[in-house]
Amino acid sequence: MNMLRWLLPALAVAACIAVAPAMNEYILYIATMAALMCILAVSYNVLLGFTGYLSLAHGFLYGVGAYAGAQLTTAGWSFWLALPVAGLVAAALGALVALAAFRTKGLYFAVLTLGIGLVGFQLFLVLEPLTGGVGGFVGIPSMPSLPGLEETPSLNALVITLPVLGATFYAAMAFQHSALGAACLAVREDVLLAQALGIRIGSARLAAFTFSAFFAGIAGALFAALSNFVGPDTFAVTATGFQVVVFVVVGGMGLLWGSVLGAVALTALPEVLRGAATFSVLVYGALLLAAVLFAPQGLGGLLLDGWRRWRPAAAPRLPQPVKAK
Amino acid sequence: MLRIESLRAGYDRLEVLHGVTLEVSGGASVVVLGSNGAGKSTLCRTLSGLIPARGGSIHFDGQDVTALTPAQRVRRGIVQVPEGRQVFPEMSVMENLRLGAWVHGEPEASALGEVFSIFPRLGERAAQHAGLLSGGEQQMLALGRAMMARPRLLLLDEPTQGLSPVAVEQVANAVHAIRAHGVSILLVEQNMALAEAVSEYAYVLETGRCATHGPAAEILSADVLAASYLGH
Secondary structure, X not given: OHHHHHHHHHHHHHHHHHHHHHOOHHHHHHHHHHHHHHHHHHHHHHHHHHHOOOOOOHHHHHHHHHHHHHHHHHOOOOHHHHHHHHXXXXXXXXXXXXXXXXXXXXXHHHHHHHHHHHHHHHHHHHOHHHHOHHHOEEOOOOOOOXXXXXXXXXXXXXHHHHHHHHHHHHHHHHHXXXXXXXXXXXXXXXXXXXXXXXXXXXXXXXXXHHHHHHHHHHHHHHHHHHHOEEOHHHHOHHHXXXXXXXXXXXXXXXXXXXHHHHHHHHHHHHHHOOOHHHHHHHHHHHHXXXXXXXXXXXXXXXHHHHHHHHOOOOOOOOOOOOOOO | OEEEEEEEEEEOOEEEEEEEEEEEOOOOEEEEEOOOOOOHHHHXXXXXXXXXXXXXXXXXXXXXXXXXXXXXXXXXXXXXXXXXXXXXXXXXXXXXXXXXXXXXXXXXXXXXXXXXXXXXXXXXXXXXEHHHOOHHHHHHHHHHHHHHOOOOEEEEEOOOOOOOHHHHHHHXXXXXXXXXXXXEXXXXXXXXHXXXXXXXXXXXXXXXXXXXXXXXXXXXXXXXXXXXXXXX
């Protein structure tokens, strides 16, 4: 069972890569966007799912990674080097945000990160030399071609993005099973009790936030190289900042594969309902409501429930709904 | 081992402890008695570092620990079992125990064996959700989890709250077993039965001050306590 849990993500990535050559251009693009959103959702789940803190600044950190990646690759850096460095830039900023935000308690954390998300969006508009301002950042170099994929850039992008998603997933799993991960769960359940046990709640929360910021930055740099253009609108609180919350809540807070499920379903949905893209914020909002009201443990929770009824002995334990902090 | 001098502490504008002085010598078991609002839980929380001291000092093994964080105190061996619902209900018994050893990284096998020998019930239910345990078993788990931190002084904040008389007896037995491992006890209680069963020395806390102290048998005798609980 345990072995399987560690093998499955790699198998899933391999399977997706195996079927990728059969996809047409349009499906390839959607699949790449979905994989990218999965990276974002998994990284965000480490924060919201493991610690219970609702941050609305995740879209901003995603943007920081995107602009950092855009700057570096445009300046001639190798994509492979720019990718982790963009992650580090986002992680550094994320750590600063966390240090400020965790001084607050409860609802104020969400409000403060909302403020950071809003201010960050304005900064993207104002800091024109770095971001290109309203006009956006144009002419970002594409991802480098892998051997044999020079003729098929869309396939190339998906084949690069999927292993990055796999790596993100494994990193999140490793975090979950580390001492810091255990500390995060303890903090989520009961801050005072965690403190009484000598758990350094500050480091646990900081680690979770920085971790999630790092992978948000990576996702941003991938996005920049994928679309060759980055504009501030993508990183508004009402855009990606809100989207990730929906991905994770609909997928199942604290369930890593749940957020993959949520991100894939919700990225594909607007494409399936052609024309519904205009209403996507509305649809997302409705889904968020439905999840909170009827399935607080998300799609992942529902599936686990079904699995448990079917095979009571084999089912893993369900993570519990996250209390608002 | 533990020496507290003129300790003051409180919340926001409210001061609860107005200068508490008490001492626990190595290997001893001391009880702090007091009615609701006397400052018992505040005392526990100040000792474990959950709330800061506003004045006075706390010395542990001759070293000043007044300014240390809760984590640093746990590492030195001062471990609190907080009052109220004391387990992580959504985690298994084993996960709860592991968290107790968090300050030491990986839990030591010997610590786990020790806990299971004191509380065989926890061994039987290691995989179960802590929230599904009975009240008495949850208290055992809270004590066992504290033992995982390898304490030298255990702070027990009203461990019998809401427990049946049978469970209170189990807690008393557990405290004896824990003492047998060389751990000193500072118990904060309203429950006379437990205080009587496990403590040698007693302090009476009254509105944030130590009203009186002495050998437990003496303090627990009717007149001293009546004065303190029923008013003079």
